[in-house]
Amino acid sequence: MYRIIRMNQILKNLSIKLSPLYLIALLIVLGGSVFEIAGAKIEIGSVTVWAILAIFIYLPMWKRNPHLRSDLTKIYTKLFSFSPKKARIYILFFIGLSLIAHLFKHWSFNTHGYDISYVYQALFHPLRGPFFPSDFAPSGTALGEHLLFSLILITPITAFLHSDEFIVLIQHLTVMLGLYYLVFKSFMRNTPQFWAYSAFLFLSFKTLRASLVWNFREDIFIFTGLALFIYCIANRYLLRGLIFAILLLITKESVCLILPFVAIPIVFDRDLEIKHSKLLAITLVALSGIYFIVGYKFLLPHFAAGKMTSPFLVRFGDWGNSPSEVVINLITSPPVWWDAFKRLMAPFNIKYYLALLLPTLIIIGKNKRALLWLFPGIMGILMNAITGYKSQTSMSYHYDLIVLPFIFTSISIALIDYRDIFQKRLVWAMIFAVTLSGRWPGFYINKFMISSEDLSAQRIVNSLDTKLIAGNRMSAQVNHLKKYTPLRKLSLEEIKASELPILITLEEQDSLKIFNQLEHENYKTTLLHKKKQIILLEPKN
Numbered sequence: 047m048y049r050i051i052r053m054n055q056i057l058k059n060l061s062i063k064l065s066p067l068y069l070i071a072l073l074i075v076l077g078g079s080v081f082e083i084a085g086a087k088i089e090i091g092s093v094t095v096w097a098i099l100a101i102f103i104y105l106p107m108w109k110r111n112p113h114l115r116s117d118l119t120k121i122y123t124k125l126f127s128f129s130p131k132k133a134r135i136y137i138l139f140f141i142g143l144s145l146i147a148h149l150f151k152h153w154s155f156n157t158h159g160y161d162i163s164y165v166y167q168a169l170f171h172p173l174r175g176p177f178f179p180s181d182f183a184p185s186g187t188a189l190g191e192h193l194l195f196s197l198i199l200i201t202p203i204t205a206f207l208h209s210d211e212f213i214v215l216i217q218h219l220t221v222m223l224g225l226y227y228l229v230f231k232s233f234m235r236n237t238p239q240f241w242a243y244s245a246f247l248f249l250s251f252k253t254l255r256a257s258l259v260w261n262f263r264e265d266i267f268i269f270t271g272l273a274l275f276i277y278c279i280a281n282r283y284l285l286r287g288l289i290f291a292i293l294l295l296i297t298k299e300s301v302c303l304i305l306p307f308v309a310i311p312i313v314f315d316r317d318l319e320i321k322h323s324k325l326l327a328i329t330l331v332a333l334s335g336i337y338f339i340v341g342y343k344f345l346l347p348h349f350a351a352g353k354m355t356s357p358f359l360v361r362f363g364d365w366g367n368s369p370s371e372v373v374i375n376l377i378t379s380p381p382v383w384w385d386a387f388k389r390l391m392a393p394f395n396i397k398y399y400l401a402l403l404l405p406t407l408i409i410i411g412k413n414k415r416a417l418l419w420l421f422p423g424i425m426g427i428l429m430n431a432i433t434g435y436k437s438q439t440s441m442s443y444h445y446d447l448i449v450l451p452f453i454f455t456s457i458s459i460a461l462i463d464y465r466d467i468f469q470k471r472l473v474w475a476m477i478f479a480v481t482l483s484g485r486w487p488g489f490y491i492n493k494f495m496i497s498s499e500d501l502s503a504q505r506i507v508n509s510l511d512t513k514l515i516a517g518n519r520m521s522a523q524v525n526h527l528k529k530y531t532p533l534r535k536l537s538l539e540e541i542k543a544s545e546l547p548i549l550i551t552l553e554e555q556d557s558l559k560i561f562n563q564l565e566h567e568n569y570k571t572t573l574l575h576k577k578k579q580i581i582l583l584e585p586k587n
Contacts, residue, residue: 066100067121070480077143077488091489097481119468126243126467126476130230133241137225140249143487144258145218150494151259152210152522153504155551155578159521159532162261164188166213166525169197169204174528182521182532189349191357193341194264195296196271208526217262221254224270228451232273232280233458240461243472247405248454250479253441259490265447267297272451279312282320291330299341299358300429302334304448307425311418342369361433389434398439402427402446405479406453408471410460419459423452503575506582507549515541517550517557520580524549538563545585552579 070093072078078091107114126132151157163182168189172178176187178197183190200216229245248254257265271294278287294301309327312320320326342358346369358369365382366372375382389395403424410416426449430438438445464472507523516524517533524530533541533550541548541560548564550557564583565571574580 066096066103070096070100073489074480074483074486075488077486077490077492079489079492091485093483093486094481097477097483101477101481122467122473122476126246128239129242130238133229133245136242136245136249137222137229140255140487141218141222141225141258143491144255145214147259147487147490147494148214148218148261149211150491150496152214153496154494154500155503155519155523155575155580156494157261157519157522159516159518161522162210163521163525163532164191165194165197165262165264166210166522168194169201169213170208170525171528172198172201172205181530185349185351187349189345190351192264193296193299193345193349196267196293197264197297210525213262217266218258220266220270221258224273224451225249227270227273227277228454228458232277233455234461235280237462239466240458240464243467243476244454244458244461247457247476247479248450250405250476250483251402251450251453252482252484253402253446254450255483255487256442257444257447259487260443263444263447264298265444268294268301269447269451271297272448275308276451276455279318279320282318284320284322284326288326288329291333295333295337298448299337299346300448302338302341303429304422304426305334306331307422310421311415315415315418317415339370342373361435386432390428390431392431392434394436395431395439398431398441399427401441401482402449402453404482405475406457408475408478409457411471413460413463416456416460419452420456421452423449423456426452497577499575499577503578503580506574507580510547510549512547514547514549515544516548517554519551519554520549520557533557533560542567545587547585548583550581550583551575552581 073091073093073096078089080087080089080091082088104114104118108118109115159182164180165188167180167182168178168187176189178188178194179186180188180191185191188194204213225245225248229241229248234240234244257263257269271290275287275290275294278284278290291305294305309330312318312323312330313327346358358372359367362372364385365375365379376386406420410420426446430445430449437443461472467473504523507520508526510524510527513527513529513531514524515531515533515536521530521532531544531546533548533556536544538560541564548560548569550561552558552561561581561583568586569583570586572582572584574582
């Protein structure tokens with residue numbers, strides 16, 4: 047009898063460890079990896095496939111098997127039951143993993159000049175040459191790309207340290223602060239029974255985690271600025287809320303397109319009980335309108351130096367030659383309406399809407415108050431979709447950070463009306479959120495695992511203190527320099543005439559082409575990284 051009981055226990059434990067649920071848990075915590083089997087690369091990293099498999103396995107058995115029902119309920123209870131400590135652990139653990147993944151990505155030379163050089167150099171040398179200089183930007187300043195004035199707040203420290211790692215740390219701490227206020231201090235401040243559930247649900251949004259493994263952008267400040275603004279509104283700290291609104295406006299020019307829509311929940315959410323709600327709403331609309339005119343008509347053209355490089359004109363150049371002309375045509379021109387509609391209904395955008403809104407809409411249902419607070423987020427989603435850029439709706443970058451605070455707030459408001467976490471809608475929302483969550487931070491730790499060769503090359507690159515020419519990928523590593531020239535801006539003759547050192551990786555085609563042309567010229571070649579083919583070319587004279 048003992049042997050039979052023991053064998054049953056072993057089989058039960060084995061079935062758990064071989065089940066999709068166990069694998070999903072491992073992928074969420076450890077991340078998975080890419081494995082090479084018989085010359086073929088196989089990825090076991092995304093939760094999505096295994097979550098779908100788990101749904102097909104367990105759903106038919108749910109009603110017929112009470113033991114399975116009991117086991118799954120215990121797991122769900124253990125993960126999301128009342129525990130403020132659990133919520134903090136989830137946030138600290140996954141933000142911590144993202145921090146490690148991001149640092150590994152940078153130290154292993156997998157970042158790119160297009161990713162970080164626009165912002166990092168401006169933060170390290172804010173007063174060199176043009177204000178907020180960026181040698182990588184066509185206009186020579188980061189302000190020619192975005193009006194990121196609020197980053198001035200951290201420049202006293204970044205300009206002193208010149209540390210890429212410090213900026214990555216600021217990025218993660220800032221998002222952690224935003225999550226803290228959204229989960230613990232805003233609309234859910236009096237419902238701690240939902241803190242663990244909401245913290246994990248918010249972290250399940252692929253686009254939030256991707257923005258952390260992706261590189262620092264001013265949108266990080268938008269996320270936390272909106273979280274603090276919502277916290278002030280929820281607690282009726284109106285003056286502080288107005289200050290955060292002003293800071294948000296000067297963080298990025300796109301904020302003035304979203305902030306007016308926040309006036310709608312402020313006016314119509316009667317549970318807020320704000321005495322001067324209409325005055326606050328009018329003030330937000332007025333400030334946004336003023337900044338729209340000043341920012342798009344004067345500031346962006348001034349800093350872009352007439353190069354038409356601002357992302358707004360790059361995305362909407364077909365609709366007009368200036369921001370104001372684009373807006374007028376969008377309001378008055380039927381051909382522009384039709385083009386906008388086609389962009390919004392593109393298949394990749396439909397997928398984007400579902401991924402962001404499906405778990406949210408399951409939770410909020412017909413909750414009118416939650417729908418009011420979701421409305422500004424929907425405007426942000428449409429703003430991303432109307433660009434027609436797949437990258438902007440891929441949920442792999444920073445573009446949704448302006449949307450997420452409103453999605454999370456609408457979920458928070460809806461949760462207040464639920465009795466407990468066992469309501470069917472909440473269970474299904476969590477299932478879909480996890481199913482859509484894709485890769486978790488541990489995957490990127492494994493993908494970008496650093497080697498001693500990486501660290502050795504990093505030390506050499508960080509020690510460079512002279513003006514040089516850098517390839518696109520290597521530009522991401524030299525923002526501590528006061529001045530460097532991106533390789534893409536120069537012809538072969540200009541490179542030779544400059545007599546400057548050249549830092550490149552031969553994994554890039556344009557860099558390889560230049561290397562082949564200079565190989566027999568008067569340059570000393572130093573191989574810094576054999577595997578990644580990172581080379582420093584120095585004139586012999």
